[in-house]
Structure formats: structure tokens, C-alpha cells
Amino acid sequence: MKMVDVQLFQTLKGKFIPAADTVNSAGAPAYALSPRHALAQYAATGCLNATYYAGAEAQLATVLELCREVDPYFIAQTAVYLRERGYMKDMPALLVAVLAGQGAEELRPAFGRAINNGKMLRNVVQILRSGAVGRKSLGSRPKKLVQEWLNSASEAQLLAAAVGTAPSLADVVKMVHPKPAEAWRAAFFAWLIGRPYAAHDLPPLTAAFEAYKANRAAPLPDVPFQMLTALGLSAREWAQIARNGGWHMVRMNLNTFARHGVFGIDGMAQVIADKLRDREAIAKAGVFPYQLMAARQAATDAVPVAVRLALDEALEIALENVPAVEGRVVVCADVSGSMHAPVSGSRGTASSAMRCIDVAGLVAAAMLRKNPDALVLPFETKVVDCRLHPLDTVITNAQKLAALGGGGTNCSAPLVWLNEKRVEAELVVFVSDNESWMDARPRATATMQAWSAFKRRNPRARLVCIDCAPNASTQACEREDILNVGGFSDDVFRMIAAFAAGQLDYRHWVGAIEAVGLAG
Structure with a gap:
């Protein structure tokens, strides 16, 4: 009876394994992802900054090339997926800008879903004006979408968008010339870009901010804290900012609160700890578990132990998925x-x-x-x-x-x-x-x-x-x-x-x- 040829079967087993069809960044054999898969991969992990193996410009060039290989509908789906489920910022804005550059019909739905706050609005405007997607102007359709966002955002959304530069929200308003239907919105835009406005038309938060600047005995306004930091706030005022702040804002500013004496006020450590471990707030914030780990690592010894332990607890909650x-x-x-x-x-x-x-x-x-x-x-x-x-x-x-x-x-x-x-x-x-x-x-x-x-x-x-x-x-x-x-x-x-x-x-x-x- 003839013996089985072991070597033959070992060779055949190897043939059932697909051969590598590309090389990775280290120059070793690898399997190429499809253009759709590669676009999703770059978009989900790339932040348009230099990595160990690839510079920011190389990443951008790769993403733009991949966008030329896939259909606009998938680009729009990727932008929405990464914004709503991955909570990404730069890449969804880039993909929306690509759709604008292509004149794609999918621009409107993608813009409506992915450009869902002022930071995203400023991101997409910045990318469009940079020329990265082949144009240095907004174009009529993107301009109209930006106008619609400005004319429908709440006062709180507009104030949040007003924090930041390159471009600032004032730059965006000057660029697209929104025509608001409400008196308060017209007054807000005039206030924002330094033009005359009727003070009685200012919306409540903005009016409270102006009142506080004029009279520091007035109540602390519930506006983005960056608008207040140049005013020489007391520890109790910083504590009020911490009480009013959103979950992400508090997580990111624990050391700032410590420097300004917030934790020296009775009960404030517990207030902040309770906010950080709040299950509903964690879910609403869409926090990455690694963001909590980063906050935990960054917290100095000046941050009370109770607050640091709350970050540990919040991380455990964030990992329930x-x-x-x-x-x-x-x-x-x-x-x-x-x-x-x-x-x-x-x-x-x-x-x-x-x-x-x-x-x-x-x-x-x-x-x-x-x-x-x-x-x-x-x-x-x-x-x-x-x-x-x-x-x-x-x-x-x-x-x-x-x-x-x-x-x-x-x-x-x-x-x-x-x-x-x-x-x-x-x-x-x-x-x-x-x-x-x-x-x-x-x-x-x-x-x-x-x-x-x-x-x-x-x-x-x-x-x-x-x-x-x-x-x-x-x-x-x-x-x-x-x-x-x-x-x-x-x-x-x-x-x-x-x-x-x-x-x-x-x-x-x-x-x-x-x-x-x-x-x-």
C-alpha cells in the first residue's frame, strides 16, 4: 500500500492560503484592502497628523485618492458613520468637503448629519478654503448649507461655535452673509463681527455676558468658559463654571480647576466626581474609553483622589459595550x-x-x-x-x-x-x-x-x-x-x-x- 505523501499535502495546504498582493509601510508582504475598506480604515484612524509610518500630507493624499476610487454615496455614508458612531471630527469634515468639491448630490444629507455643531462647521469651511479638495472658495451649494446652519442654530450652539479660530465663527459669518429672519439672530451676528446692534435685541445668554463684563457683581453667565477666562475669575466663579460645564469640558479641565482653587471649596470635589460618573451624561457625551484613560493619566496630584476614582468608575461605565x-x-x-x-x-x-x-x-x-x-x-x-x-x-x-x-x-x-x-x-x-x-x-x-x-x-x-x-x-x-x-x-x-x-x-x-x- 502506497504511503501518503505528507510533503505534498503540506504544499497543498499552503496553496489554499491567499498570496499577499501588496507590501505594508514597513516593506513587508501584506494584503491590500479594497478602496472602500481602505477609505473607512484611514478615516476611522487618521487625524490628519503625522503617524509613525506616514506624514499628515501623505495621509491626506491617500484619502483623496481613495475618494476618487469610490462612489459619492459611500463617501457620504462613511462621513456619517464616523461622525455619529465614531465621534470623529477632522475626517468626517474632510469627506463632506470632498463631496462639496465633487458637486455631489449626497453633500446635503451628509452635511446635515456630519456637520452637527459649530466646531464641525468651522472644520469643513477651513478645509474647503484651504484648497485641499481642489477649490479655495465655498461654492454656492456649500455656502447655502453654511447659511442654513447659521440661521437655524440655537444661541447656545452659536456661542459654542464662536470659541476657536482658523476660521473663527465671525470669519464664517463675514464669508457667507447669512440673512436671519429673527431680530435676536441679526443682533447676535452684528455683535459677533463687531458691527452696531440693538442691545435690547441680543439673545439672553449673550446679553448676560455683556452685562457681566460691565458689572462683575452680575450673575456669572452660562456661556462657554473660554469667553470668561480673560476676566480674572475668582475660585467661586471657576466653581460655577465647573457646575455649569458639559461632561467633556469638565473631564478636560480638571487640572485647570485645581490651579484655580475649585477643589478648595467645600463640596466641589464631590460635585465634579458625581458629574464624571453620571451614567446618562457619559452615554450622551459619546466618550471614547481612551479619553477617560487619558484624563486619568493627565490628572495631577492636585486633583482630589475622589475625582480620580470617579474617572476610574466612568471608564468602567464607558466600557460596558x-x-x-x-x-x-x-x-x-x-x-x-x-x-x-x-x-x-x-x-x-x-x-x-x-x-x-x-x-x-x-x-x-x-x-x-x-x-x-x-x-x-x-x-x-x-x-x-x-x-x-x-x-x-x-x-x-x-x-x-x-x-x-x-x-x-x-x-x-x-x-x-x-x-x-x-x-x-x-x-x-x-x-x-x-x-x-x-x-x-x-x-x-x-x-x-x-x-x-x-x-x-x-x-x-x-x-x-x-x-x-x-x-x-x-x-x-x-x-x-x-x-x-x-x-x-x-x-x-x-x-x-x-x-x-x-x-x-x-x-x-x-x-x-x-x-x-x-x-x-
């Missing part, structure tokens, strides 16, 4: 050298203190909290030993992982380790910048080869690759058992849960974006 997955979960956190880059790109002294490695640590620690028997495998050139306890705080475990790292990137290392140990699991989650190069080899990527071997032992297993950097390639090609998704919003966790439960179709993430309706 993390799925508890049936079966064994493995989380592979990339701790290589490139993961130490700022998560939102390099902006010099304004760069975020949060790095890609912090996000990887946060995702891994959060998954461990909801799946206590999960196996966490940090990796760089090889798997790095790090013992985490599921009952430790998410902050503690994330910081343990973020303290690791350095060295090259080897995305196949955790899968090779799992195969060597013959570990069984139903879900494997990677958090990486996807720039594997230590394991470069001809034909298929080492990650796909190792995943193929893992699947032979775990036929029902699924692989999720969360990319925290703007890329147009992946180490694991998209297919029924592999999900590639970018970004770090709560929606990523929701997609993991749906994918693990078999509730996503073959299009996965792109399909979720394509399901976005453009009706108002």
Missing part, C-alpha cells in the same frame, strides 16, 4: 516600538499623551474584564510574558501592558505561540498598527499561515484585527472568519460582539457602513 463572548477569547496586544506613537498622530507639543500602545492595553484589559478567562498575549518580536488579573482595574492592567514594549513587529508571533501550546479558542483579537515585518516571507503572510494552522485545530474560530493606525493593508485578508476594523470607539466593541455571534455578513465592517441611511 465590551462584549462577553461565549467560549475562549485570546487578545493579542502589539507592544512593539512603533506602537509608542501618539494615537492621534504627532502634532508637536499638542500631541496626545495617549499612544497606540495605550489603546492596545486598554482594549486588552477591557476584554479581560468582561471575559475573565481570556488569555492576553502581548507581543513584539515574540510573545512577552505579562500576568494580568481580571479583577484589577482596567487602568491598572492597561498600564501594565503599556509599560512593555520596544523592538520589531511580528504579528504572527502570538498565533505561532498558540499553535505550539495547542491552545483552543473561539475568538482571537489583535490590536496592532498592522506593520508586521519581522516575520516577512514569500507568498502568504506569516500571520495568515499561522492562522490557517490555528483554524485546522479550531475550525469555528474567528479572528478580529483592530488597526489603530491609518493603513491600506492588513496581515490577515478579509473573509468569512476574519474581520478587519479600524479605530477605537465603542462601535468597535459592538462589532466584535456581532462578529463573534455570527451576526455580520461577509462584508463585515464595510457592510456596516453601507447600511447607513442618509435620511436626516
Whole structure:
């Protein structure tokens, strides 16, 4: 009887793995994402700032090129998806500006959904005037949409929009010449751009601000705090700002409150702590878990312990969307050298203190909290030993992982380790910048080869690759058992849960974006 040709079957198994069809930014073999998938990836992770592998201009050029390869409807869907579910700012504004440059019919619905506050309005105007999308003027249709926003926004929205420059809201008003129907709005615009106005027509918040400037004994107006900071406020006035402030504003200004003596006032530490841990406010704010982690890391010792503990509690609340997955979960956190880059790109002294490695640590620690028997495998050139306890705080475990790292990137290392140990699991989650190069080899990527071997032992297993950097390639090609998704919003966790439960179709993430309706 003839013996089975083992070598032949090993060769045949390799042929069933798709060959790599591109190279990544590190020059190693990779799989190209489709133009739609690549646009979603860049838009979800890019902040138009320099990353470890790509400068801001290169990112912009790539996004614009991808927009030329996809239809305007998908561009509009991506803008709405990333604004409403990813809470992104720069990229949705850029995509809306692209639609304006194209003269696309989808501009109106995309503008109405994605340009939903004054910051977004100023962003899209700035991008259009920069010439980045091929024009340096607004054009009649975008101008009309900006006018409509100005003529329908509330006084509070207009005041919030008035904070900031390049362009300022006054610049925008001068640019588009809105024709308001209400006397209060006409007075507000005149006040904003320094033209004569009837004081009795000013809307209430603006009138209160003018009254306060004229008489500091008047009540502190409920206006954006940036309008008040040049007035030499007392600690009690700063405390009133903290009481009136929105959730994000308070989170971002804890050290400012400490410097101005707010926490020295009896009861204010508790007031701010209660605001930060308020479940409804957290949900309404659409906070990224990593924003809470950043606030926790940035809080100095001058911020009371009760407030810092409230941030920990708020983080736990924000992570309630993390799925508890049936079966064994493995989380592979990339701790290589490139993961130490700022998560939102390099902006010099304004760069975020949060790095890609912090996000990887946060995702891994959060998954461990909801799946206590999960196996966490940090990796760089090889798997790095790090013992985490599921009952430790998410902050503690994330910081343990973020303290690791350095060295090259080897995305196949955790899968090779799992195969060597013959570990069984139903879900494997990677958090990486996807720039594997230590394991470069001809034909298929080492990650796909190792995943193929893992699947032979775990036929029902699924692989999720969360990319925290703007890329147009992946180490694991998209297919029924592999999900590639970018970004770090709560929606990523929701997609993991749906994918693990078999509730996503073959299009996965792109399909979720394509399901976005453009009706108002």
C-alpha cells in the first residue's frame, strides 16, 4: 500500500492560503484592502497628523485618492458613520468637503448629519478654503448649507461655535452673509463681527455676558468658559463654571480647576466626581474609553483622589459595550516600538499623551474584564510574558501592558505561540498598527499561515484585527472568519460582539457602513 505523501499535502495546504498582493509601510508582504475598506480604515484612524509610518500630507493624499476610487454615496455614508458612531471630527469634515468639491448630490444629507455643531462647521469651511479638495472658495451649494446652519442654530450652539479660530465663527459669518429672519439672530451676528446692534435685541445668554463684563457683581453667565477666562475669575466663579460645564469640558479641565482653587471649596470635589460618573451624561457625551484613560493619566496630584476614582468608575461605565463572548477569547496586544506613537498622530507639543500602545492595553484589559478567562498575549518580536488579573482595574492592567514594549513587529508571533501550546479558542483579537515585518516571507503572510494552522485545530474560530493606525493593508485578508476594523470607539466593541455571534455578513465592517441611511 502506497504511503501518503505528507510533503505534498503540506504544499497543498499552503496553496489554499491567499498570496499577499501588496507590501505594508514597513516593506513587508501584506494584503491590500479594497478602496472602500481602505477609505473607512484611514478615516476611522487618521487625524490628519503625522503617524509613525506616514506624514499628515501623505495621509491626506491617500484619502483623496481613495475618494476618487469610490462612489459619492459611500463617501457620504462613511462621513456619517464616523461622525455619529465614531465621534470623529477632522475626517468626517474632510469627506463632506470632498463631496462639496465633487458637486455631489449626497453633500446635503451628509452635511446635515456630519456637520452637527459649530466646531464641525468651522472644520469643513477651513478645509474647503484651504484648497485641499481642489477649490479655495465655498461654492454656492456649500455656502447655502453654511447659511442654513447659521440661521437655524440655537444661541447656545452659536456661542459654542464662536470659541476657536482658523476660521473663527465671525470669519464664517463675514464669508457667507447669512440673512436671519429673527431680530435676536441679526443682533447676535452684528455683535459677533463687531458691527452696531440693538442691545435690547441680543439673545439672553449673550446679553448676560455683556452685562457681566460691565458689572462683575452680575450673575456669572452660562456661556462657554473660554469667553470668561480673560476676566480674572475668582475660585467661586471657576466653581460655577465647573457646575455649569458639559461632561467633556469638565473631564478636560480638571487640572485647570485645581490651579484655580475649585477643589478648595467645600463640596466641589464631590460635585465634579458625581458629574464624571453620571451614567446618562457619559452615554450622551459619546466618550471614547481612551479619553477617560487619558484624563486619568493627565490628572495631577492636585486633583482630589475622589475625582480620580470617579474617572476610574466612568471608564468602567464607558466600557460596558465590551462584549462577553461565549467560549475562549485570546487578545493579542502589539507592544512593539512603533506602537509608542501618539494615537492621534504627532502634532508637536499638542500631541496626545495617549499612544497606540495605550489603546492596545486598554482594549486588552477591557476584554479581560468582561471575559475573565481570556488569555492576553502581548507581543513584539515574540510573545512577552505579562500576568494580568481580571479583577484589577482596567487602568491598572492597561498600564501594565503599556509599560512593555520596544523592538520589531511580528504579528504572527502570538498565533505561532498558540499553535505550539495547542491552545483552543473561539475568538482571537489583535490590536496592532498592522506593520508586521519581522516575520516577512514569500507568498502568504506569516500571520495568515499561522492562522490557517490555528483554524485546522479550531475550525469555528474567528479572528478580529483592530488597526489603530491609518493603513491600506492588513496581515490577515478579509473573509468569512476574519474581520478587519479600524479605530477605537465603542462601535468597535459592538462589532466584535456581532462578529463573534455570527451576526455580520461577509462584508463585515464595510457592510456596516453601507447600511447607513442618509435620511436626516
